[in-house]
Amino acid sequence: MIKNYLRITWRNMMKNKLFIFINVLGLSVGIASCIVAYFNWEFDAKFDTHHAHYNNIYRVSSIREFDGRTTLYGFAPTPMGPVIRANVPDADKVVRFSPVSSNVKREDDLFRIDIGHTDEGFFDIFTFEFINGQPAALKEKSKILLSDEMAIKLFGTTDVVGKQLTQMIGTNTREIEIGAVFKKQPSNSSFMNDAFMHYDNYFDLLPNVKEDDWKSRNTVFVLVNDPSRVNAIVKQIQVYKENNNKVREDFQIREFVLDPFAGMAQRDSANDTWSQTREGNPTAAVIAPGIMAIMVLLIACFNMTNTAIAISSRRLKEIGLRKVMGSMRSQLIIQFIGEMVFICFIALVIGLVLGEVLLASWNALWTEMKLTSHYIDDPGFLIFIISMLVFTALLAGSYPAFYISGFEPVSILKGKLKFGGTNYFTRTLLALQYTISLIGIISAFAFYQNSIYQRDFDIGVDQNGIITAYVSNQGEFETYRNALSQNKDIISIAGSKHSIWSSWYNDPVKHESKQLEVDIIEVGDDYLKTMGMELTEGRDFRKDSETDRKESIIISQKFAEELGWTQSVGKEVIWMDTVKFYVIGVVKNVYTNGLWREMQPLMIRYTTPDQYTHVIVNAPALKITDVNKFMESEWKKIFPNQLYNGWYLNSGMAEAVQVNTNIVKMFVFLGLVALVLSATGLFTLVSLNIIKRMKEIGVRKVLGASIGNITRIINTEFAIILLVSSILGSVASYYMVDLLMDSIWDYYQSTTSVTFAFSVFLMFLISGIAIGYKVFTAASMNPVNTLRNE
Structure with a gap:
């Protein structure tokens, strides 16, 4: 019997090769999209789960209340690690973690390495695979543990234990020995560092930070083997919040908490938590691909349903004869469902191949996330694939199977049954197909449009003409500035301690009874001019003015708005409860967080050259690349033992541009696939409708109906379907796009009416092209042939 079922299935597929091919291809694309969405979800769901003690690790985090708002920060004061280790016996292991980039030299080549500074118990808490050497090498301050990727980059091999590197520490150097090589963590890990060193090296790189300094911050992890002791540990560490609050009036901690490592990366991403470890993917980046994949699969299934109905209309005599010969309805249902399972299985096999192609394309879009396929060794994926096969077959084949198998054989064999055309069910499926298609297009x-809007967004500075480089002290700044001054293309050069999108700190300030938390940067002469910041009120800092250094500030418009000022110059602001500042100027709003987070009020202070750590260069946008090359060449002459660190200011917007571009590509893919499948479904239904109404068309032509009149009659119901889809798709797109953009950015452009109008026009145009020839041919047909055949 099974052999007979397979033979019938294959014969029917061969009779309808074109329709089957189109639908198998559509299902394959839908299945491939779901495979990518599954691995994307898995990437986030399994973040950090490879660590053996995943469920017993906690991060010491700080909770701060300010102005009625509670915020969790994923760091703690620097002394917290040693204090907990010495005084809290319930904590089985405690390690500190602070990542800092450093330059290392191998022979004459310089490299930048992201080094995680941590304590010797780090590899007892977190799971790393060592290729050469032992994790115990972390105990020695003079040794560095490299990832396999970095070892190969430096030496071309992982067999490097015992070899030497020269580390640059400011203007000084020191020799360090490679103590071990570990396999770099997967990209869904909180620790993507190139290397690790003993924590004491952190204080050498940042001499201003002391081990007993409660003002500074780092990350502290605690291993608690007995989870029932967590609450006791939390109570014991509360006493140390006073150590922080005495020295940080600007950052008062309400309490310390033990934040579970399990799910930490996802929570940090969702809550914009300040942390020093890699965050998980944004929620939208996890959910959106899944929704898109389901949409593509649903369209393919709906298309397959309409095609199955169309194909079944040609098999009425077969169904009638089989019923007369004793076939039960259940057998016919099994036959039709079995055929659909077979077709879906073919689509699944092709979908697995396409999935690899889509995975490669996905990885090319997101450089920091690499999805890898693993089919056989993952029971979860096997269950997912089997479930998708069953779901797809039942969704696409159930209606035709149960509907057609219920026909009476007498009606079929007498020719009384007229099956074909459209009904409410097929019209609904087509409307849903086009609704999803329109969502993708819009x-x-x-x-x-949003990418263009954000690209041209005024962030308050000349982002296209600025290059920033870092220096260690005033001497380096002045030497480098003098060398750069030779270039006539450079408009201006400034120095600063902090800079936009580079470094700043956040503190509360007061004015009368009002309190406000603001971003603060300290800048030198000509900073506003060089950065292209526009004064709307007052003046700039005066060069070498001691008064300006001690008591003058420049604020942003947001600062003034938050305090309700219409005239700001001369207003008094109190910082750290005792320091008084007076406003001398107001600049246009500056978006220190880019477009990702809400703009914060900005306060600018004046600083002296001995505090400079930044070199800011302004040049014409068209010549900025040549200026950067010049800066790099001069840097190599002046600082031969340091890698050039200059960067374009507009690179801060590059991530927003990349996200926009990648999402556009994803939705273009969805829109094109959905539109092609929907157009195919429309073509199928139009063809069925014409076949059903051939006699009516012939009679109308005999009675004098024009081609245009007949075309209108055939197309009216489909035009109504497209109109309904336009309304549903536009409404759904409006809310979905706004929700998605709002989950990514705080500043974006909502969908415009032009977008809706153009997308609907495009949908109608492609649909018209898809069915135009078929309708015109039917309307132009000689009625004699039609009526004679009837």
């Missing part, structure tokens, strides 16, 4: 255009 979303693609909306994100494209």
Whole structure:
């Protein structure tokens, strides 16, 4: 019997090769999209789960209340690690963690390495695979533990234990020995560092930070083998918040908490937690691909349902004869469902191959996230694939199977049964197909428009003409500045301690009874001019003015708005309860967080050259690349033992541009696939409708109906379907796009009416092209042939 079922299935597929091919291809694309979405979800769901003690690790985090708002910070004062280790016996292991980039030299080549500074128990808490050497090498301050990727980059091999590197510490150097090589963590790990060193090296790189300094911050992890002791540990560490609050009036901690390592990366991403470890993917980046994949799969299934109905209309005599010969309805249902399972299985096999192609394309979009396929060794994936096969077959094949198998054989064999055309079910499926298609099209255009909007967004500075480089002290700044002054293309050069999108700190300030938390930067002469910041009120700092250094500030418009000022110059602001500042100027709003987070009020202080750590260069946007090359060449002459660290200010917006571009590509893919499948479904239904109404068309032509009149009659119901889809798709897109953009950025452009209008027009145009020839041919047909055949 099974052999007979397979033979019938294959014959029917061969009779309808074109329709089957189109639908198998559509299902394959839908299945491949779901495979990518599954691995994308798995990447986030399994973040850090490879660590053996995953469920017993906690991060010491700080909770701060300010102005009625509670915020969790993923760090603690620097002394917390040693204090907990010495005084809290319930904590089985305690390690500190602070990542800092450093330059190392191998022979004459310089490299920048991201070094995680930590304590010797780090590899007892977190799981790393060592290729050469032992984790015990972390105990020695003079040794460095490299990732396999960095070892190969430096030496071309992982067999490097015992070899030497020269580390640059400011203007000084020291020799360090490679103590071990570990396999670099997967990209869904909180620790993507190139190397690790003993924590004491951190104080050498940052001499201003002391081990007993409660003002500074780092990350502290605690291993607690007995989870029932967590609450006791939390109570014991509360006493140390007073150590912080005595020296940080600007950062009063309400309490310390033990934040579970399990799910930490996802929570940090969702809550914009300040942390020193890698965050998980944004929620939108996890959910959106899944929704898109389901949409593509649903369209393919709906298309397959309509095609199955169309194909079944040609098999009425077969069904009638089989029923007369004794076939039960259940057998016919099994036959039709079995055929659909077979077709879906073929689509699944092709989908697995396409999935690899889509995975490669996905990894090319997101450089920091590498998805890897693993089919056989993952029971979860096998369950997912089997479930998707069953779901797809039942969704696409159930209606035709149960509907057609219920026909009476007498009606079929007497020719009384007229099956074909459209009904409410097929019309609904087509409307849903086009609704999903329109969502994809509108979303693609909306994100494209948003990319242009954000690219041209006024962030308050000349982002396209600025290059920033870092120096260690005043001497380095002046030497480098003098060398750069030779270039006539450079408009201006400034120095600063902090800078926009580079470094700043956040503190509360007061004015009368009002309190406000603001971003603070300290800058030198000509900073506003060089950065292209526009004064809207007052003046700039006066060069070498001691008064300006001690008591003058420049604020942003947001600062003034938050305090309700219409005239700001001369207003008094109190910082750290005792320091008085007076406003001398107001600049246009500056978006220190880019477009990702809400703009914060900005306070600018004047600093002296001995505090400079930044070199800011302004040049014409068209010549900025040449200026950067010049800066790099001069840097190599002046600082041969340091890698050039200059960067374009507009690179701070590059991530927003990349996200927009990638989402546009994803929605273009969704829109094109959905539109092609929907157009195919429309073509199928139009063809069925014409076949059903051939006699009516012939009679109308005999009675004098024009081609245009007949075309209108055939297309009216489909035009109504497209109109309904336009409304549903536009409404759904409006809310979905706004929700998605709002989850990514605080500043974006909502979908415009032009986007809706153009997308709907495009949908109608492609649909018209898809069915135009078929409708015109039917309307132009000689009625004699039609009526004679009837």
